[in-house]
Amino acid sequence: MSGAVKGWCPGAHRPMTAADGLIVRVRPPLGALSPETAAGFAALAARWGSGRIELTARANLQLRGVRPGALEALLAGLDALGLLDADPATEARRNVVLTPFRDDARDLEAVAAGLAEGLADPAFAGLPGKFGFVVDAAPGARALTGVSGDVRVEGSGPAMVVRPDGAPTGRIVTDAAEAVALALALARWFLAAGGVGPDGRGRMRALLATGALPPAALVGAATPDPAAPPPRPGPRAGGLCVAAALGEMSADALERVARAADDALRVTPFRMLFLPRVASGALLGDVAGLILDPDDPLLRVTACVGAPDCAEAGGATRGAARALAPYVRPGSHLHVSGCAKGCARPGPAPWTLVARGGRFDLVAGGAARDAPAALDLTPDDARRRIQG
Numbered sequence: 001m002s003g004a005v006k007g008w009c010p011g012a013h014r015p016m017t018a019a020d021g022l023i024v025r026v027r028p029p030l031g032a033l034s035p036e037t038a039a040g041f042a043a044l045a046a047r048w049g050s051g052r053i054e055l056t057a058r059a060n061l062q063l064r065g066v067r068p069g070a071l072e073a074l075l076a077g078l079d080a081l082g083l084l085d086a087d088p089a090t091e092a093r094r095n096v097v098l099t100p101f102r103d104d105a106r107d108l109e110a111v112a113a114g115l116a117e118g119l120a121d122p123a124f125a126g127l128p129g130k131f132g133f134v135v136d137a138a139p140g141a142r143a144l145t146g147v148s149g150d151v152r153v154e155g156s157g158p159a160m161v162v163r164p165d166g167a168p169t170g171r172i173v174t175d176a177a178e179a180v181a182l183a184l185a186l187a188r189w190f191l192a193a194g195g196v197g198p199d200g201r202g203r204m205r206a207l208l209a210t211g212a213l214p215p216a217a218l219v220g221a222a223t224p225d226p227a228a229p230p231p232r233p234g235p236r237a238g239g240l241c242v243a244a245a246l247g248e249m250s251a252d253a254l255e256r257v258a259r260a261a262d263d264a265l266r267v268t269p270f271r272m273l274f275l276p277r278v279a280s281g282a283l284l285g286d287v288a289g290l291i292l293d294p295d296d297p298l299l300r301v302t303a304c305v306g307a308p309d310c311a312e313a314g315g316a317t318r319g320a321a322r323a324l325a326p327y328v329r330p331g332s333h334l335h336v337s338g339c340a341k342g343c344a345r346p347g348p349a350p351w352t353l354v355a356r357g358g359r360f361d362l363v364a365g366g367a368a369r370d371a372p373a374a375l376d377l378t379p380d381d382a383r384r385r386i387q388g
């Protein structure tokens with residue numbers, strides 16, 4: 001991901017530069033695309049980019065391989081589809097992840113829309129680029145506990161609560177408007193309480209860890225619902241989850257998904273799309289790069305783009321990940337990273353291979369930046385270690 005600046009969130013207005021061209025990240029409003037919009041987005045990816053679309057861990061879509069000279073035309077196309085914010089600042093602040101598994105029981109789309117609208121206020125201009133909101137209040141269980149966020153709107157039994165990240169409990173709210181008002185009030189408190197450091201960065205959890213406490217009117221004692229297990233591809237209550245192998249799908253595959261959809265496609269932070277009201281993946285079974293089987297070995301591997309698409313990479317990654325996937329035991333996971341930055345999985349994994357000079361260093365139970373347990377492995381060496 002060369003060209004990205006730490007602590008700064010790229011978007012459509014501020015693309016990143018990589019060895020294979022510009023990366024243009026799009027935040028679909030409410031994390032959803034109508035079938036027509038999804039098909040239009042796929043056409044833009046094929047026309048102005050390399051046709052490769054990445055699904056990110058914050059439920060965004062990234063177009064790869066965009067030529068600098070094509071950016072203006074691509075942005076015009078995104079604007080025509082309603083996928084472009086008015087300006088870079090508005091785009092950067094609209095950092096809201098909405099659970100894809102919402103139903104009509106709570107008006108969570110109104111919460112997410114209200115947050116996006118409220119965040120356009122210049123009063124929030126000082127929020128760090130990574131400061132985000134997670135709307136995870138579908139009844140029953142929280143799906144997004146693994147998604148980074150600073151203010152969380154969650155379920156608590158029959159109620160909805162708003163909680164600053166880092167606090168174990170939150171305050172009960174009665175409706176979407178109250179949830180938005182309280183979440184934005186917590187963001188205002190974060191700014192006023194000195195949550196942003198001199199370098200422009202800061203997180204709610206870190207601020208609370210200093211002992212800072214929001215005023216009593218912004219906190220509460222309600223415990224959020226338990227965490228749901230990670231979703232798996234295939235049918236589930238309310239629709240169908242379609243995973244993208246290694247987090248990437250082709251423009252053709254997205255166009256096929258759009259044709260199979262019955263309603264707006266929801267982009268998830270699990271490198272999957274969720275198709276409400278679609279009961280079966282029969283229409284998608286033959287589409288390369290899509291995963292509908294929850295036991296597919298490719299779900300046990302993660303890999304960044306590696307060489308040659310990223311200039312930082314010490315070697316290719318995705319071929320090794322595909323080749324090694326069948327040897328990763330169920331319940332385990334292998335992360336193949338092009339370098340120690342570990343973009344595809346910043347946290348630890350049971351196994352991490354880090355490319356270096358065309359070979360791999362192996363980290364056991366750590367992250368790509370951690371000390372390796374073995375150096376200079378070939379993929380065959382790595383397979384024996386992972387199996388053994």
Ligand code: SF4
Pocket residue numbers: 001002304305306307310311312313314337338339340341342343344
């Ligand atoms: S982890 Fe992968 S994508 Fe990120 S900088 Fe390294 S090689 Fe590039």
